[in-house]
Amino acid sequence: MKMFASSARLRPLSVAPLWSRLLLIGALAMQLLWHSVQPTPQAKAEPLFAAPSGSTLRLMALGEPELLSRGLMLWLQAFDYQSGVSVTFQGLDYRHLEDWLTQILALDPLSSYPLLSASRLYAEVKDPEKQRRMIHFLHRSFLQDPPRRWRWVAHAAILAKHRLNDLPLALKLARTLSQSGIEQYDIPHWVTQMEFVILEDMGELEQAVQMVRTLLHSGQIIDANEIHFLMERLEMLERQQQQGGVQKSGEPSYMKKVEQEIMP
Amino acid sequence: MNPNLRILSAIAAATLLESRRTHFPLLMGLLTLSGLGLSLFASTLAITESATIGAMTLGGFLRLAAILAMALFVLTSQAREQQDKGMAQLLSLESPRAIYLFGKMVGYLWIHLAIVTLLTGLMLLFAAPLPALGWGISLLCEMTLISTLALLCQLSFHNVPIGFATVSAFYLLARSVTALRLVAGGPIMPDSATSVMLMSSILDGLAFLLPDLERFTRSAWLIQERAIEMTAQLPDALGFVLVQTLLYTALLAAAALLDLYRKSV
Known part of the structure; x- marks a missing residue:
């Protein structure tokens, strides 16, 4: 295949005038020098602007919304890392960020990238309002597709409980x-069992006992270990109820297990 | 007139004539109209800053359209000349082969000037005068760079699809290499991962070899609300653009010259 000019038909390099060879070497050297004297690129933290409407993004996708969704996530990711995680996240306008994540998720509802970013990156800031906004986003997204997105709202519940110390929100x-x-x-069954752990934390022992009993009698739990765990839990809750107080024995390990399972 | 200069002017004039005969002005006119339509559409979609969004959309679209159309024109024009042996005839003249290359480059420069005059005139309707002029000068430089690259590619590869793929890849990389370097060096990337280190080194190396087109022909220059700020920044921005264009065009032209001199006619 004659794709390139045949090297057999090329004359030696020496036929080119000396000045043209010197020009090549000189220009290349100048290009390298020119680049090396340029300041190292420093990303400036620019404010995140409002997301366009869903229909505009659909139009921009040119029939490939999944591709645009990924592309926008990468862009958003690069945007966040303009000048370092801690500074940038705090500086981001979370109202706009939530809009962007919503639109990106709408472009490809099967993608978990926006949800992961919301729960594991953007909700990590030490700003309760911003954390709440991300939790709200995760909650809202979950309602649109519970079977696929339960993982993220479970993580949001843990965030609400441990980071925000907002037990009513976690509940x-x-x-x-x-x-x-x-x-x-x-x-996993623990997903639907988180409620009684939080109820217990809130001191709502009666409701917690009621919930564990309902779970045990529902017939949905068939795993012997799990039944054993719930029975133990029920006994402990009833004991606490009789003593009239809250003892959190065993709770941290349960939540730790839950947290590990959410993010395999 | 020096006979070499006469040949150079004739080659440049023939190149310009070819662009007219192949309806290149019509293509550019249609692209400009499409850009206007797109910008009108974008500005009507916007809730706020509609004039700015319109100007930036138009600027961004016209920049890309002009670059790609010009690259395609250079590639196809050279391919035609190679096929009908016109290039072989010109190279067999007594004048140095460099005259042929410079003649073509001057011809393309005239075409760039015509395009840039049209587009800058249009942008003046949407943006402040000085930033719009700066945008036009920068576009002229960018087109010169890309058409010289297209010329080099066609002289070396003798193949339009490969040439166009190379020019497009070069252009995309040159416009995004700075952003790619920032992402690769960002805190989310694990420093210890070999693939990340390798990619980061490759990107750093590429940045050395590629012109930083991210700093050329910025649509942000066309934002009316920032006209004063942009005008103040223009000398520095254009200084970079001009020096970078000069250096890189010299590099590409020298590479094309070596290739041209080595060809057997």
Whole structure:
């Protein structure tokens, strides 16, 4: 195949005038020198602007919304890392960020990239308002597709409990999980059992006992270890109820296990 | 007139004539109209800053359209000349082969000037005068760089698809290598990963060899609200653009010259 000019038909390099060879070497050297004297690129932290509407993004996708979704996530990721994680995240406008994540997720609802970024990156800032915004986003996204997105709202519940110390919010998220009907899908049982742990934390022992009893009698739990765990839990809760106080024995290890399972 | 200069002017004039005969002005006119339509559409979609969004969309679209159209024109024009042996005839003249290359480059420069005059005139309707002029000068430099690269590619590869792929890849990389370096060096990347280190080194190396087109023909120059700020920044920005164009065009032209001199006619 005659793709390139045949080297057999090329004359030796020496036929080129000396000045043209010197020009090549000189220009190359100058290019390298010119580049080396340029300042190292420093990303300036620019404010995140508002996301365009979904229809505009669909139009921009040129029939490839999944591709645009990934591309925008990479762009958003690079945007966040303009000048370092801690500074940039705090400096981002989370209202706009939430809009961007919503639109990117709408471009490809099967992608978990925006949800992972929201729960593991953007919700890590030490700003309760911003954390709440991300939790709200995760909660809202979960309601659109519970079987696929339970993992993220479970993580949001943990964030609400441990980072925000907002037990009512954690309970709301745990209840969303347990009442969403996702138990019919192949998901771990602890997902729907988070509620009673949070109830226990809140001192709502009666409700917690009631919930564990309902779970045990529902017939959905068939794993022997899990039944054993719940029985133990029930006994402990009843004992606490009789003593009239809250003892959190065993709770941290349960939540730790949950956290590990959320992010394999 | 020096006979070499006469040949150079004739080659440049023939190149310009060819662009007219192949309806290149019509193509540019249609692209400009498409850009206007797109910019009007974008500005009507915007809730706020509609004039700015319109100007920036138009600027961004016209920049890309002019570059790609010009690259394709250079590649196809050279391919035609290679096929009908016109190039072989010109190279067999007594004048140095460099005259042929410079003649072609001057011809292309005239075409760039015509395009840039049209587009800058249009941009003056949407943006402040000085930034719009700066945008036009920068576009002229960018087109010169890319058409010289296209010329080199066609002289070396003798193949339009490969040439176009090379020019496009070069252009995309040159416009994004700085951003890629920032992402690769960002805190999310594990420093210890070999693949990340390798990619980071490759990107650093590429940045040395490529012109930084990210600093050329910025649509941000066309933002009316920032006209004063942009005008103040223009001398520095254009200084970089001009020096970079000079250096890199010399490099590409020298490479094309070596290739041209080595060809057997």
